[in-house]
Amino acid sequence: MVRLPRPGGMPGVAADSAFVRPALDVFTRFLRLGSSSFGGPVAHLGYFRREFVERAGWLDDAAYGEIVALCSVLPGPTSSQVGMAIGARRAGTLGAVLAWLGFTAPSALVMGTFGFFLNAARRAGPGSALGNGPLTGPLRGLECVAAAVVLVAVLAMARTLLASRFAYVAAALAFAAELVVSPRAPGFSWTVLVASGVAGALFAPAAALPAGSALPRGSRSTAMAAAALLLIGLFVLPAFAAKSETLALFTTMFRAGSLVFGGGHVVLPFLESLVRSGAVDESRFLFGYGAAQALPGPLFTFAAYLGAADIRLAAAPAAGAIAALLGIFAPTFLLLTIVGPLWGRMRALPRAANVLSGLNAGVVGILAAVLVDPIGLAVVRLPLVPALGIAAGAFALLRFGRVPSWAVALAGAGAGALAFNYGMP
8 A cells, every 4th residue: 555644744644544634624613613603703713723723733823724715815704714714725626515515414414404494394384384383483583683793794794804095985885776776676685796806906095915825836737617607607507407396496505605795795686586486585585694593604504594495496495405506606616726826916906905994895785785775674574572672682682792693593483473473374
């Protein structure tokens, strides 16, 4: 058997162990994190640093900071991207795949099961779980919690990302544009972000990106192949989406994963097209979004729920969940593959930081618009006193009590059961 050196330089490790053991280590560590990392993307980054910088020693703070900075620039789920990049540094492409699988699988399985159950309940008839059944109260409570979660996110992101007069103006324009674009052209919120980025390049005050690059360097040919696949997913697949409901769902999710800047919450306007098309009704949409707050791992596993709950795929909910999950995360793999060998050149562009300033402002504006429609409108349609009470309590716990979002979601579901099942109709 061929002998290869250990990563640290010590000889005597068999070839299979040199590759298999690091890959398995990646998977088990990320599976543990995927089962216990509550609190959203920012909290995930804290968990990652403790695990891989302090405990495992796989990289130092400087390299970790560079990866986080790069993934914050790219569209898609930031914490998942960071995890994939760490996995790739440790065990190559297989490490990136296993990092994603370990971190995503626990919450994806739970969310897919929720979607399957709700789809089955819908087929059972109007008197089932989401009619006037036992889930009515928790559903409404989680809708109120979702409003509080997004409000906290808007305020936190505004405080962090809106650092100039230009940023405030750009965010306000993005807010207004999103309220116009989303109801009329679902899935085209990315045009608002593109306009924000262009505005940043032209008008944002001078800024600079941090120095250095820590991503694994792939080959140029692999990056070109990944770029071709990304373009096919964005511009070719939609032409064939009408031929298959599963392909239509995959295409919607692929577009969302490719064009969402700012993390999990900003994906809402892209996925709202499923509500407008009738694939998932608004109550189930917000129920899934609220339920995702109570689970560890990436918020993008909300896609597994939507795939399983899609009325067009009621006969094959597992296929819907898998198609949606692969669709929304596939662009992340492709983007990391593209950016790896090009990152040094990209970050050297003179206006790169200014474009990022515009994109960040656009993210805040779009998220504020989503808070108004559909989330805010859904809440005010509920019995107003208990709905506002649950939303205000959730906001206070999240904003001032620093209570984890999963605990607030569980409390909101319980409060909803008490208020709406046993209180007001």
